[in-house]
Amino acid sequence: MPTFRPDRRALLRGAAAGGGLLGLQGLLPAWAQTGSAGLRADLPTRTGPNVDLTVGHSPFTVGGRTGHAVTINGVLPAPLLRLREGQNVRLSVTNTLDEDTSIHWHGLLVPFQMDGVPGISFPGIRPRETFVYEFPIRQSGTFWYHSHSNLQEAMGHYGPIVIDPAGADPVAYDREHVLVLSDWSFMHPHEILDKLKKSPGYFNRQRTTLSGLISGDDGMSLEERRMWGAMRMDPRDILDVNGSTYTYLINGHGPQENWTGLFRPGERVRLRVINASAMSIFNVRIPGLPMTVVQADGENVRPVEVDEFQISVAETYDVIVRPPEDRAYTVVAEAMDRSGMGRATLAPRPGMSAEIPPLREVPTLTMRDMGMGGMDHGGGGTDHAAMGHGATTQAPAADAPAMDHGGMAMRDPDNAPPDMAVGVGVDMVAPDPANRLGDRPLGLEDVPHRVLVYTDLVSLAPNRDRRPPSRTMEIHLTGNMERFMWGFDGRKFSELVEPIRFERDERVRVTLVNDTMMAHPIHLHGHFFELVTGGPAGHQPLKHTVNVMPGGKVTFDLTADAPGDWAFHCHMLMHMHAGMFNVVTVRPMDGAAG
Structure with missing residues (x-):
């Protein structure tokens, strides 16, 4: 062209x-x-x-x-x-x-x-x-x-x-800016998908190395390396597609193009942050400037002040900042795997810029991300279960039982629920998935500042439907990473997959269990659901998209009050296209049998 x-x-x-x-x-x-x-x-x-x-x-x-x-x-x-x-x-x-x-x-x-x-x-x-x-x-x-x-x-x-x-x-504010985060590749998305199907690690340039073992830079022991090798999995396979091909954009600007939003010192500035990327999860911070989260997925929440938040694909967060000084501030949207960043500037005048922080250390997955619950399986690992933004490092229990991970190389049919199709599309089943709504996001476990977690979110308005759920449902997020196959309950979407059925106005408690090592932002069309966070009764946060961490599970309460047929899928575009998609059907329509 x-x-x-x-x-x-x-x-x-x-x-x-x-x-x-x-x-x-x-x-x-x-x-x-x-x-x-x-x-x-x-x-x-x-x-x-x-x-x-x-x-x-x-x-x-x-x-x-x-x-x-x-x-x-x-x-x-x-x-x-x-x-x-x-x-x-x-x-x-x-x-x-x-x-x-x-x-x-x-x-x-x-x-x-x-x-x-x-x-x-x-x-x-x-x-x-x-x-x-x-x-x-x-x-x-x-x-x-x-x-x-x-x-x-x-x-x-x-x-x-x-x-x-x-x-x-x-929400009171003097000025606002919309920040659309996204990823851009000069490679056609069908070519990207084709490369992932042939080699799921094609874009991963951050694998652990022999020099990293010798120097200790990758934080893994020889035994941990042996375990990961036995499972044929890469502890740095964080994002399928990353900065090796993506340029990260803010409002269509690359990092060098410095999109700038203006302010006057002392103003309350509302930033409406939207993750419109195809495959990228971002960690967002403004060094030197606290952020007060006031809205999640378009729903108002009780204000909570943080220094950084993770925004998964298709989520939105509104934050208030109040720059006190007549100087520029850098908005950093760092890819979760630290392979690149989007960058913008808040400034009192055009043409100003602030220091751009370097990319931080590449994170490494742990046994917790393999669905091993709260157990610590390495010499230097950290269990971050139920840790909010006051997280501290916990040492492993002295009497923690040793485990043989060699047998976990692929699937574990004996551990699969009875309704899961355990075939070539499932390469593992999480043996001990944990509720990770209170966990700090990957790579932010030990940063020395406040990090938003889902359990921080409390709905500003009371929840409209206070009925207890009339039934429960468990849906497993499954995949075969070597074949780049994804699905729900071991089945990729096709005309033969049965839809997920709800009665109109039915109240259901749904638990999503992530049996894979990848994060999955799950989106339900046409509805909001209430995350079961254990927070104040009647003020559970409303979301339309929730990020389910590797080896974790998320529970939400849903009132199926929108009749019709609705898409339900992972919002990682390549995961959806490769099968992690289904239809939610709510009947009857208009009060008639459907």
Whole structure:
């Protein structure tokens, strides 16, 4: 594709003269469209009730290279949709691609026919056709939208949504910025997936080495290495795709392009952070600036002050910062495996920058990530069970029994639940999965500052449904890492897989058990669920996406109050595409038998 070099000054003069900035944005790279001269987040913005969106091909330039993107209205990320609770919105989406496309409104409570998942809730949008999404806005908060077709999401087909509340906002702030975190590769996502299927460790350039053993830099003993070797697993296989091919973006800017959000010292600045990446989990911090978390997945929570938080794929967090000084601060979005970072700046004036911290030490998985519960199996390991942001290192028990890990090389059928299909798609079953909602995230176990954990989240408003669950359900997250196969209960999604069935308005307690060594952000369309954190009764945090840590389990209570057929899947795009997907069906429809 030829290099794309627009005359920026001429285009901006024309936009100012004719008021046609939206029409010209497709000709400008993202870094030329953003910056933050105003008091509001300055991404290209469309407001309701009638919004026209066009999906098409665009060149995208980052780090001095130009590649091919799939965009909405020609920009990456797509335009910010600014809506208001209580209004009806009509979104006309025109497809100019030569393949089908779609838009899913992530986290929005919409009729299932408007949810935007081809083959589940509608047929998709064919080339040169327009589909009109129309629905009432029933909520407020920070959300986002993206394609559910043909891995287009990995090529730039995503954008932010901000819904202002109908009444007073319980969060007070003077200024806001939307921060869309994402990952970008010049390699086509189908080629990435093909490489993972042939060699799941293809992108891992951070494996343990002989020199690391000799120097002790990788923190593993010879015995630990022997155990991992017997299991044919790599303790540094943290993210399937990482900084070896990805450039990490903030609002479409690479690390060198320094997207800047302005502030005046002393202002309360609201940062709406959205992880719109395909495969990347980020650890977010602003050195020298505490953050107060006020919202998770668009739902208000009781304020909790932290210095760092992990945001998994498809989650959103709103934080308040109050920069006290007339200086710049660096926003760091470090990939969980420390293979790269996204970087932006908060500053009182354009052109300023602050020190960029170096990438931290590569984390290493432990036996706890293998589903070995709270047991410590190495000389220097740490058990972080139920540790909040006041974590301390615990020594292993002196009488802890020795274990033979050689037999854990692959699957353990005797340990599998009776309804799990234990075939080639399952290479292990966690023998002792632990509730890890209170665990610090991987790599942040021992940092000397406050780290957000799920048990810190407490819903600001009382939970609407206080009924106890009428039944329980356990769903296992399974995979074969060597074959890059993923599924639920040992089955990858196909037409033969039975959907997960709920009665309308049924109250169910669901436990997700992660039998794999990879984190899985699990997303349920059309609903919010209450994480069972053990926090204040009636104020369990509401989420639409939850990260299930390796070897861990997560329990949530669900009120199945949205009739229809809904996607339920891992939001790691390649995991979903490789089979970790199913349909949740809620019946009856409209009070009739279905």
